[in-house]
Amino acid sequence: MTTAEGKRPMDTQGELDAIDFAALFAAQIHDLKNLLFLLLNSLDETLSNRCSGAEIGEDAASRLALLKYNGQLINDKLIQMLSLFRFAQGPYVIDLAYRPVEELIEEVVAETKPLLGARSIAISSDVETGLCWFFDRDLVAGVLNNAIHNALHCAKSEIRLSACAENGFLAIRVEDDGDGFPQEILKNGGSMKSLDLSGGKTGLGLYFSSVCARLHTNKGQTGRIELGNGGSLGGAVFALLLP
């Protein structure tokens, strides 16, 4: 590699060549998540100070919510990259535990609410009472958060989460009342084909979701994601199906 000044000294080049970039990036993502935690926490602190009476206008508050939303999007990407890296290092063992689905949905909704800010979007959930399932909570939460953040981008006024048991699968759906998925995403979403590293949107989120779903297997059956339009709100429907 050359620079404006000419060739780099060989020892520097040698050092750089010796770096294991995959491992370096993974370690740095780890640090980035820690930093993001500090950043989002100070945002939360600022927001809660406002509630307790300190002076921040409505306008500033909604801008803070937007900041938080963007912070969450960064976190989604970090989770996706780090997880895919770990999967690739293989063999990856998911943390299957038998859990109440209601608790998962409750958490995901609680994480979303502060992101709404001044936008008048309603978020509701409907979970079959007492429904418990075997799943990896952290992976599934990563998938759902990504789906909700996409929905937040598209929804006009409403997002709905629902969970029920369907033909031996746990089905969790995220629906919105936006314009729905474009045709090419409906066709390729979640496949390697959808990963376009040259364009602006890589489709990484859907690919990650699809891999997470497939890591859930049970008695010969494999998890999957399904994308559709319409649904109960007329917009995009993201479904995660786990055996």
Place this chain on the structure above:
Amino acid sequence: MNAEDFQARASSAGREPINFQEKTFLVIDDVVSMRSSLRTTVSTLGGTRIDMAGNGIEAINRLEQRAYDFILCDYDLGGGKDGQQLLEEIKQRKLIKHSTIFMMVTAERSYEKVVSVAELAPDDYLIKPFAGEVLRLRLEHLAQKKAYFSPVFAFMDTQDYRSAIRICDELLKKPNKYKIDLMRLKAETCLLLGDYGTAGELYEQILAIREIPWARMGLAKSLYQQKKFGDAANIFKRVTEDTPNYMEAYDWLAKAYSADGDEQAAQRTLMAAAEKSPRMVQRRKTLGEIAYRNDDLETAQNSYEAVLEFGKNSALTSPEDYANLSRVFIDQGKCDQAMTVMKDARKTFKNSPESLLHGAVMDSLAHQKSGNTEAAEEALKQALEYFEACDGKQGSVSLDIARSCFQLGDEETGKKVIQDFIQNNHDNQKIHRHAEDMFRKIGMHDKGKEIITDSSREVIALNNQAVRMAQAGDLKGSVDLLMQAVAKYQENTVIVLNAAHAILAYMQTQGWDEALGKSAREYLATVKGRDPDNRKYLMLSELYKEIAKHHGIKI
């Protein structure tokens, strides 16, 4: 309170908002900014009573002074211990109550989460970044779960495992979200109690619902305990293949190979595990032991050196570990290094009696190897004095002393030392094998075997006689015989337990006897001090309580 009340209480424990203002928190993180950020999050929930610790030592100091309701601990604590090691120490030293909620905070889920034993796992993991609201929900769900399980843990705390299992059974009658946790807890308790059949069935049931690594492990453990070593090894092997980072599976696989007589496979297994996680001190010790037995001195040396390196400045090493390395050096003919190691041991342990004893023995063996008989005899004389003065003569030091005696021609003393050692461990096959190895190494294989067999024969005969007397209905005769045996073989845990058992059987039919009851109590306390998890001890102490209760004796 009976089981039905517990059932009612447990099922009525719904999730209620927690008043965090009343609760105490301990936040453990090595990074100052992270610590204060966590504190901020806790205070947004309403928490005010928040203590902080910057490392494991500070955390333990805090925990020694007061009890906390919630502990938030970062997994990565800088140098020294990580969060999981800290948690294990806290649990082993019983520094937290069962009701305390321990939350591990981490930027990335660690592998241990998936594979750790339920008993040593944190209550939950929280992945950074997380919102304050999520922390609140998690803590509330965990508090609900704790309340649900509290009747079971109350009995576990008093080691009343049968009642704990009874409560699990009651709770399992109703469908509930903790079903799998309850089955796991019951299975682990059954393993503890020695009810391996039931434990195995429970793990099979869980596996029929879902393939989960810990359930597969549990099944294999129950097979191992039923001495089906080959079957157990096959399953442990499968776990290491399916989940290569499940380190506990390697330890058990090696144990199963060893028990099945395949020491070479055991060594290979542990070597693979040591390569994956080199800092695990206990595993390195076992590897060193097996490699030494397999005459692979190079691996033994590497392993014992790693034990000293990674166990430095921790409670994980003892003078015996230095002696183990020193012994390898002696067998390799590196006598100077052998003595240097023991010099280090005396320095590290500030001339503790144990370090002086091990040091003198190894010095004596090293002098012999380098042909300096006079110095060897001097050191042995010193060693025997220390040996005489120390009680609880456990472990390898007896074998080293005996070896030194035999090699220097003092057969009488050597034989006496081995006799005591074997008689105090007459049914411990591992110790017999170690003794045989020692004799083999000094070229006394046949003679040694004879000494070992003769020594254990006396104890076995005495024990069998007591059993025959009891079977013939002479319970008192059996008690007397075993109590005499205890006086002679105080260090023999099996004999002490059998004596306690005989007393309890006698009192079951003949009624309470104050003096005998006192002896039984003392015997049980002795074993508890040596081996608190001993299954027969647990069984007998329950029996003791039952009999005492039956006769209206206050415990």
